[in-house]
Amino acid sequence: MNAAKIAYTPVGVALGALSGMIAGALFKQTWKRIGHEEDTPSARDEDRTWKEVLLAAALQGAIFAVVKAAMDRSGATATRRMTGTWPG
Template sequence: MSRIVSRGAGVVSGMLGGAVAGVVFKQVWKLLAGTDEAPQATSDEYGWGEVLAAAAIQGAIFGVVKAAIDRSATRSVHRAIGG
């Protein structure tokens, strides 16, 4: 039973983490670049540096937010079910 609860919490925390990371990245990019939209890899109007910098920042934010939410969810589930 605890395995099912843990997996369910993992799915929910993954979706929540992705949504939170997206919002955080948009705000960080707006502060750093002064624009609302980050450069897309397929866009011709941005250079390699801008595209790769945006991807690196987005990846770092996603990784940190996902780890924090996953860790928090796992600890909460363990406390709740005594595992």
């Protein structure tokens, strides 16, 4: 295991947790604007339509994926700047 990979491991864990919190907050705000309501749909909420539940799930997944990729890429770039090696 190279030094960059070792240095990146705790950074990656911290960024993963942070990206989850950011993505969750961003999804809630996005859903408030799209759905015009506070609560996000749950798959087991019988008062919600299939369309609403699946749209919310797809949107949540997309937001989480984009935020995670951006945070992970930023962390890898910062690690390369500090160590001179990409943490592949």
